[in-house]
Amino acid sequence: MRKFWRSAFSAVLAAAAVPIALLSVQQPAQALENNLARTPQLGWNDWNSFGCNVNETLVRQTADVMVSSGMAAAGYQYVNIDDCWSEWNRDSSGNLVPDHTKFPSGMKALADYVHGKGLKLGIYSSAGTTTCQGYPASLGNEQRDANLWASWGIDYLKYDNCGDHQGRSGQDRYVAMRDALAKSGRPILFAICNWGGDSVNQWGPATGNSWRTTWDIQGNWGSVLGILDAQPGWAGLAKPGAWNDPDMLEVGNGLSDTEARAHFSLWALLNAPLLAGNDLRTMSAATRSILTNTEVIGVNQDWGGRQGNRIADYGDTEVWTKPMANGSMAVVLLNRGSGTSTISTSASQIGLGSASSYSVRDLWAHSTGTTSGAISASVPGHGAAMYVVTGGGVANPGTFALRGQGSGRCLDITGASQANGTPAEIWDCHGGANQAFTSTAAGELRVYGNTKCLDVSGNATANGTAVAIWDCTGGGNQQFRLNGDGSITAVGANKCLDVNGAATANGSKVQIWDCSGGSNQKWAKA
Structure with missing residues (x-):
């Protein structure tokens, strides 16, 4: 696991996702209204590729490439620093201190640089006494730290769940930081990272702009599918300003290009935050084309009243759909297996009404066709096809x-x-x-x-x-x-x-x- 002590908890966290479906009939908390993340956040985080090897040069170069690669134009905004950015101890005034070797210019200068590129800077801490790698964290110092980050020009906080919790509940610890950010005088997007535990489904929407639903993602197909399978139980919580977070993208990190397209398609359909985790400076042309597919990103950024969900499970093949604001339906045909398979659905199955023909837009081929109602594709192993289907109006006339x-x-x-x-x-x-x-x-x-x-x-x-x-x-x-x-x-x-x-x-x-x-x-x- 990315965080060195979490592996012992992965089975527990996986099991913790099960009660969500049982709790789904309960009424979830209202959304946090801080006017941020009205659509799912797009950006980059250093951890998946660099771990503790983060520094000022990496962040500056990544901001440069986010612009030059076309990612910024495609909607990516946040350049996020994860764990290991600080000194091992607070200063004599009790403030967090950026590592002098890694960040010699300081965080304010770095934020100014990132803002100068038209982007936003994110920081990391934990709702415990230490971070997952043992650096000082924010429990008991919420207002001090929020004010410090605001003075630096920070725009985003990823708030983890490591360290001593001092006997306080998850809700109490995360609400304390929510309130501190609100009082800091700066709009700072609040991303909860407690891995789907502590009944976050009940209080997350009123507390954060997003909340992790599961354990950490890894750069392999099995991890992507394992996390995907936990998402249907969370689907009803998502809304503008409050998003389910199945963890960062592994596009360009260990996945084949076919797997990466499927991963990106599904995370987009889930209205998930899209946070690249690869080294943008060395990414391949194929990885860049996946991350900058504006048609797929458009599905992610469109709110049609509910996030995407699985509507048909045939074993190795599945159909996932998401309503779009204009009445069309986004569709992902997923092949979990290793061999090519034909996957089919229909306009009526995906929730569209009766029509003589439907428009079918292939979001990866960037082509449009028509159908009388059948939607079918030959999908390679570990792959997915993605469409937006239009026509028919409301289903079940x-x-x-x-x-x-x-x-x-x-x-x-x-x-x-x-x-x-x-x-x-x-x-x-x-x-x-x-x-x-x-x-x-x-x-x-x-x-x-x-x-x-x-x-x-x-x-x-x-x-x-x-x-x-x-x-x-x-x-x-x-x-x-x-x-x-x-x-x-x-x-x-x-x-x-x-x-x-x-x-x-x-x-x-x-x-x-x-x-x-x-x-x-x-x-x-x-």
Whole structure:
């Protein structure tokens, strides 16, 4: 493992990802609102290639290459320093001190240089008394350190989980640094790195701009797949300003070019932070072309209401999808096996509605074709194909009831009332007019013979906002997208149609909530 003492915990951390799926029906914390990371952060970190061998020259040269290689133009912003940057002891005033040999000009001068390139500088510490390599860390010195970093012009903090925790919970330790950064007077992106432990799924979104979901990544195919397999349980937490982090990219570090394209495709689909971990100064042309594929990066930076997720698992082959803001669907066809395999899906499977033809954009070949609905590719071993499929509008057109997966009951308008403001609930399925919904090309769910629309009350976007019926207005709060995984996105709020508290009783109210992947947010035509 990258951090010398973590290997003993890797099995524990892997197991820790399992309860996330079990907890997914709980309502996660609200997002941290510091106006940072409204799209997933893009940048570079030194650790994967250099470990403790970081220095001022490396950082300056990397900033230069980030510009000259086209990475900056493709959206990469952050040049991040990891562990081992400081002296072994704080100074007489209690401040952290950059290593005089590694950083002879000091951090303020380095930040000025990076800013002069139009980029941003990141630093590293840990929510313990020492970092993972034994250098002084920030537990108990949160405000002192945050103020120091702000004075240097730091823009990003990766906050690890090593050292003595002094008996304090993860939430307490990370919230302390969140609050210190907020008081520092400088906007500093806060990246939590506690490897998916300490129930970070419950408090991470309200605390950091991103949070690690698993153990550390390694530069091999098995590591990439192992981390990928843990991601579906976290999918419902992601939102603008708060992202699941499956760890840094290993593009150019040990992976073949085919594996690297698949890795980059999947991390993009997951709305993950894209932090290169290779030596940018010596990267191959193939590695550069992968990291600067602006079409794939565009999928990563697009928020269509939920991060990408796996919708079909056939063993060695899988289908992953992500809705895009314009109603199209991004698709990755993944071949985990060693031999070439044909992988197929369809417009209906990925959540698009009926159409005579669909546009299919190949994001690696940079070519566009059309299909009547079939999407298929011959994918090399350890490889992936990636597309954006457009056409068909909302899936599942027609009139139907919507049965809740968790309750077995149907979406129902209370008391069969047709009055504006009548709330939606769940009730035993009975085929009545107050349970018959029609999806329209405009994305509405109409009821009572198309006279009323399902409506997010007051055009609100907050978790817990009631869903009711109202005269159809064409507003964004009356647009709902039926997704291939069974969830229904309230488009205007970018949240999911949700049974309050995962209740199953008749009369349980329906609301909007952050998409969690829980059975109380899954619906099927009945």
